Amino acid sequence: MKTIVLLTDFGNQDHFVGVMKGVIYSITPYVNIIDLCHEIPIGNITKAALVLKNSFKYFPKESVFVVVVDPGVGSDRKKLLIKTDKYYFVGPDNGVFSYTLENSKIIKIIELTNDKYWLKPISNTFHGRDIFSPIAAYIINGINIMNFGNEINSYKRLPFINPEFNKNEILGKIIDIDKFGNLISNISIDFLNKYLKVNKDKYLIEISNKIIYGIKDFYSEVKQGEPIVLVGSTGMLEVSIYMNNASIILDTKINDPIKIKTML
Amino acid sequence: MKTIVLLTDFGNQDHFVGVMKGVIYSITPYVNIIDLCHEIPIGNITKAALVLKNSFKYFPKESVFVVVVDPGVGSDRKKLLIKTDKYYFVGPDNGVFSYTLENSKIIKIIELTNDKYWLKPISNTFHGRDIFSPIAAYIINGINIMNFGNEINSYKRLPFINPEFNKNEILGKIIDIDKFGNLISNISIDFLNKYLKVNKDKYLIEISNKIIYGIKDFYSEVKQGEPIVLVGSTGMLEVSIYMNNASIILDTKINDPIKIKTML
Amino acid sequence: MKTIVLLTDFGNQDHFVGVMKGVIYSITPYVNIIDLCHEIPIGNITKAALVLKNSFKYFPKESVFVVVVDPGVGSDRKKLLIKTDKYYFVGPDNGVFSYTLENSKIIKIIELTNDKYWLKPISNTFHGRDIFSPIAAYIINGINIMNFGNEINSYKRLPFINPEFNKNEILGKIIDIDKFGNLISNISIDFLNKYLKVNKDKYLIEISNKIIYGIKDFYSEVKQGEPIVLVGSTGMLEVSIYMNNASIILDTKINDPIKIKTML
Numbered sequence: 001m002k003t004i005v006l007l008t009d010f011g012n013q014d015h016f017v018g019v020m021k022g023v024i025y026s027i028t029p030y031v032n033i034i035d036l037c038h039e040i041p042i043g044n045i046t047k048a049a050l051v052l053k054n055s056f057k058y059f060p061k062e063s064v065f066v067v068v069v070d071p072g073v074g075s076d077r078k079k080l081l082i083k084t085d086k087y088y089f090v091g092p093d094n095g096v097f098s099y100t101l102e103n104s105k106i107i108k109i110i111e112l113t114n115d116k117y118w119l120k121p122i123s124n125t126f127h128g129r130d131i132f133s134p135i136a137a138y139i140i141n142g143i144n145i146m147n148f149g150n151e152i153n154s155y156k157r158l159p160f161i162n163p164e165f166n167k168n169e170i171l172g173k174i175i176d177i178d179k180f181g182n183l184i185s186n187i188s189i190d191f192l193n194k195y196l197k198v199n200k201d202k203y204l205i206e207i208s209n210k211i212i213y214g215i216k217d218f219y220s221e222v223k224q225g226e227p228i229v230l231v232g233s234t235g236m237l238e239v240s241i242y243m244n245n246a247s248i249i250l251d252t253k254i255n256d257p258i259k260i261k262t263m264l
Numbered sequence: 265m266k267t268i269v270l271l272t273d274f275g276n277q278d279h280f281v282g283v284m285k286g287v288i289y290s291i292t293p294y295v296n297i298i299d300l301c302h303e304i305p306i307g308n309i310t311k312a313a314l315v316l317k318n319s320f321k322y323f324p325k326e327s328v329f330v331v332v333v334d335p336g337v338g339s340d341r342k343k344l345l346i347k348t349d350k351y352y353f354v355g356p357d358n359g360v361f362s363y364t365l366e367n368s369k370i371i372k373i374i375e376l377t378n379d380k381y382w383l384k385p386i387s388n389t390f391h392g393r394d395i396f397s398p399i400a401a402y403i404i405n406g407i408n409i410m411n412f413g414n415e416i417n418s419y420k421r422l423p424f425i426n427p428e429f430n431k432n433e434i435l436g437k438i439i440d441i442d443k444f445g446n447l448i449s450n451i452s453i454d455f456l457n458k459y460l461k462v463n464k465d466k467y468l469i470e471i472s473n474k475i476i477y478g479i480k481d482f483y484s485e486v487k488q489g490e491p492i493v494l495v496g497s498t499g500m501l502e503v504s505i506y507m508n509n510a511s512i513i514l515d516t517k518i519n520d521p522i523k524i525k526t527m528l
Numbered sequence: 529m530k531t532i533v534l535l536t537d538f539g540n541q542d543h544f545v546g547v548m549k550g551v552i553y554s555i556t557p558y559v560n561i562i563d564l565c566h567e568i569p570i571g572n573i574t575k576a577a578l579v580l581k582n583s584f585k586y587f588p589k590e591s592v593f594v595v596v597v598d599p600g601v602g603s604d605r606k607k608l609l610i611k612t613d614k615y616y617f618v619g620p621d622n623g624v625f626s627y628t629l630e631n632s633k634i635i636k637i638i639e640l641t642n643d644k645y646w647l648k649p650i651s652n653t654f655h656g657r658d659i660f661s662p663i664a665a666y667i668i669n670g671i672n673i674m675n676f677g678n679e680i681n682s683y684k685r686l687p688f689i690n691p692e693f694n695k696n697e698i699l700g701k702i703i704d705i706d707k708f709g710n711l712i713s714n715i716s717i718d719f720l721n722k723y724l725k726v727n728k729d730k731y732l733i734e735i736s737n738k739i740i741y742g743i744k745d746f747y748s749e750v751k752q753g754e755p756i757v758l759v760g761s762t763g764m765l766e767v768s769i770y771m772n773n774a775s776i777i778l779d780t781k782i783n784d785p786i787k788i789k790t791m792l
Contacts, residue, residue: 001557005546011303011443012276012540015319018269018300022323025296029265029324032553032561036546039539042444043507055543058657059550060557071507074482124482126497129322179539180570218602218652233654243571243599275567275707276540279583282533282564286587289560293529293588297560306708307771335771338746388746390761393586 003032003063004136005055007048008128009040010068016126020066020133023119027137034059043071045096049158050176053099054234056087064136066128067091074124079112079131080155081139081148088139090132095158102160113149163187165195170260172237174207174252181245183207185258187237198262205229206259207239208250219243267296267327268400269319271312272392273304274332280390284330284397287383291401298323307335309360313422314440317363318498320351328400330392331355338388343376343395344419345403345412352403354396359422366424377413427451429459434524436501438471438516445509447471449522451501462526469493470523471503472514483507531560531591532664533583535576536656537568538596544654548594548661551647555665562587571599573624577686578704581627582762584615592664594656595619602652607640607659608683609667609676616667618660623686630688641677691715693723698788700765702735702780709773711735713786715765726790733757734787735767736778747771 004024010016017038024033036055040048048069056065070077070092078093084104089097090112112131115122117138119130135148163172163186172187196203201214212227215237222228224243227250232238239258241249268288274280281302288297300319304312312333320329334341334356342357348368353361354376376395379386381402383394399412427436427450436451460467465478476491479501486492488507491514496502503522505513532552538544545566552561564583568576576597584593598605598620606621612632617625618640640659643650645666647658663676691700691714700715724731729742740755743765750756752771755778760766767786769777 001553003550003553003557005550007546012299012301013303014442015301015315016443018271018298019319019322021298022267022269022319022327025265025267025298026322026324029267029296032557034546034549034553035540037540037543039541051543055547055550058547058554060554063550072484075484123497124494125502129497178542179544220600220603230652233651233657238653276563276565277567278706279565279579280707282535282562283583283586285562286531286533286583286591289529289531289562290586290588293531293560336748339748387761388758389766393761 001030001032002140003034003060004140005034005036005059005063005065006038006068007036007040007052007065008038008068009042009044009048010038010128012038016128019129023129023133024137027134028140031137031140036065040069043069045069045094046158047176048096049099052097056100059087061086062088064088064090064139066132066136067096068128068132069096070094070127073127079127081110081112081135081145082155083107083110083145088136088145090136090139092127093156095156097155098157099160101155108145109152109155110145111149111152114147117143117148161186163191168196168261170196172258172260174254174256174258177247177254181241181247181249182232183239183246183250183252183258184232184234185237185239187258187260188235189231189237190235192237192260196260196262202263203229204261204263205239206261208252208256210250212239265294265296266404267298267324268404269298269300269323269327269329270302270332271300271304271316271329272302272332273306273308273312274302274392276302280392283393287393287397288401291398292404295401295404300329304333307333309333309358310422311440312360313363316361320364323351325350326352328352328354328403330396330400331360332392332396333360334358334391337391343391345374345376345399345409346419347371347374347409352400352409354400354403356391357420359420361419362421363424365419372409373416373419374409375413375416378411381407381412425450427455432460432525434460436522436524438518438520438522441511441518445505445511445513446496447503447510447514447516447522448496448498449501449503451522451524452499453495453501454499456501456524460524460526466527467493468525468527469501469503470525472516472520474514476503529558529560530668531562531588532668533562533564533587533591533593534566534596535564535568535580535593536566536596537570537572537576538566538656540566544656547657551657551661552665555662556668559665559668564593568597571597573597573622574686575704576624577627580625584628587615589614590616592616592618592667594660594664595624596656596660597624598622598655601655607655609638609640609663609673610683611635611638611673616664618664618667620655621684623684625683626685627688629683636673637680637683638673639677639680642675645671645676689714691719696724696789698724700786700788702782702784702786705775705782709769709775709777710760711767711774711778711780711786712760712762713765713767715786715788716763717759717765718763720765720788724788724790730791731757732789732791733765733767734789736780736784738778740767
């Protein structure tokens with residue numbers, strides 16, 4: 001049983017996601033369809049790119065990811081299928097795959113041009129239904145992907161703002177805020193260990209004009225309501241308030257800076 | 265692998281939808297269950313009827329649709345199974361199927377009366393769990409539908425307000441607003457082509473005291489923040505604001521009028 | 529086809545739930561995964577315990593329930609697998625299983641200690657991904673559960689506040705409010721019949737300084753906007769406003785008292 005994974009900004013109040021599944025099962029009934037997320041803020045390609053990056057490696061080999069966060073739908077933005085050594089990615093060429101592909105081995109990039117595999121009539125506003133879902137289903141059915149269009153050799157990339165290291169200080173920023181209000185930074189534990197490795201309790205973290213002392217291992221090391229910095233489940237440094245919402249309590253937003261120094 | 269499709273107003277914060285799936289898989293483990301939508305506004309039969317109408321034809325032949333938007337649960341409203349040439353529809357007789365059945369070939373209408381196929385004890389408040397889910401599962405298992413109750417020959421219909429054509433003007437209304445704030449009218453492209461066919465750029469669309477010029481093909485034909493009229497993915501004329509929420513920006517609600525004229 | 533049931537407070541705006549499914553399908557592709565609920569209020573163990581109690585018996589025999597409402601993740605709270613005569617329950621030892629287990633026959637309680645079956649590296653913040661999902665998948669694969677850790681003989685229990693009967697009056701409280709605003713009490717129909725059985729129309733129900741007369745059978749026995757008391761689908765007495773939200777209209781919250789007397 002193979003797997004198709006759906007990632008969209010369609011929400012759950014309309015027929016959009018259900019219809020995509022109907023299209024898929026109409027073409028290939030024996031497949032597991034997983035909802036990765038449908039609550040991406042409307043048109044927020046960066047958030048979709050982060051969710052995909054944080055997730056894809058946990059899915060079975062040969063999974064097909066269908067990503068439809070697509071404000072340019074119907075325009076001349078390209079429609080892509082990207083095959084890596086482990087997965088297939090289907091969706092618009094707007095950068096949504098770029099964080100994921102940074103650490104993947106790309107085998108082929110196909111621009112989807114052959115409408116033989118599309119649903120007719122093709123709407124101009126719902127390529128998730130008419131193009132991307134059928135393509136995913138036909139991949140599961142084993143159609144040779146060269147039939148879907150023409151091989152090309154590039155895809156759109158999002159800028160990835162890496163943290164900076166300067167004068168014994170790491171300067172990063174908040175790139176995501178999860179449902180719990182945890183503040184996810186762009187500083188990975190690997191970056192930290194490379195540039196500024198000291199004992200965990202010797203770090204000073206500055207965010208929103210507050211200083212937090214030390215990096216901890218798990219939430220309940222601090223008291224309820226206290227701030228804590230730890231390595232989150234995606235390998236990035238995160239700022240949390242135990243049993244509360246750090247984004248609200250610290251009044252911190254996406255793109256706000258975070259600095260890491262060490263004690264003297 | 266056959267398909268059961270669920271459409272309810274149960275939301276996702278309680279056990280209701282999960283329990284329906286538990287009941288189904290307890291009776292028939294080899295079936296794909298698809299969530300069409302569970303965020304229908306509470307008791308809003310019209311919205312559920314529209315979601316079903318916009319969706320059903322994309323699902324595999326012989327899919328069983330279980331629709332539970334059922335403010336009359338436990339009263340003497342009938343419980344129905346409607347078999348068309350392609351699908352099965354199970355739910356309360358409150359009009360929720362009517363837009364879908366307008367363009368379907370009905371084979372049989374069964375009033376569900378045989379409690380042999382229901383879950384005991386039968387609650388008065390959750391027929392989705394106790395009656396409609398088991399019936400759907402037994403259909404998948406191949407039970408002859410005549411066992412479920414008595415054949416009848418009518419079902420409740422919702423009024424469908426068609427647009428009017430008068431003095432070279434189409435007068436329609438907004439019948440749905442999707443997650444993106446797009447305003448979906450009751451004017452289909454077929455109706456438009458029949459009564460008022462001109463070049464796409466010769467239409468004048470009046471909504472909420474604003475005039476929009478021309479019908480476009482895709483969102484990004486206009487600039488961010490500008491209004492646009494196009495044929496949506498369900499074949500109806502829709503009013504959008506590119507990269508914004510038309511319902512909010514134009515202050516337009518369901519049932520508000522929309523007029524279409526042509527330029528002199 | 530066996531069943532894994534997921535119950536979390538992860539919501540649907542991030543990658544958490546999707547990733548758990550990816551992990552499961554990577555280990556065992558032929559399994560039905562059901563979302564019981566992911567909108568448990570953050571860290572609300574009691575609500576999760578109620579949702580599980582109201583649901584579990586409707587799922588197929590041998591279903592594996594993975595419950596991740598886990599504010600103590602990463603601390604020394606135990607990680608459990610509880611096998612009953614019908615089901616498996618996997619999650620943190622924080623009381624979330626206790627209402628369900630009150631009426632179940634426990635066969636074995638295993639403290640999960642053998643990291644051979646966990647995902648590496650093990651994060652300190654996402655045991656749903658790294659520990660509980662893989663264990664559930666390996667149960668489906670038929671691994672002997674004694675391999676997962678050590679048998680123990682207790683689990684954490686939540687207090688269950690039963691109603692009181694005193695001076696011909698039942699004193700209960702509201703323990704849950706569902707999506708529709710229905711107020712679910714801790715007074716079961718069995719408790720009522722045992723201590724205060726009279727004709728249905730002879731009850732007086734007092735809640736939020738209002739008196740409601742009689743227990744009804746279904747919502748539409750009263751007019752739109754009127755309060756009604758009936759036996760809900762979980763067997764508990766519920767207070768509703770027909771076609772409206774009782775919690776808002778009656779200004780009633782969880783833990784508010786409800787009294788039942790009989791007419792003279």
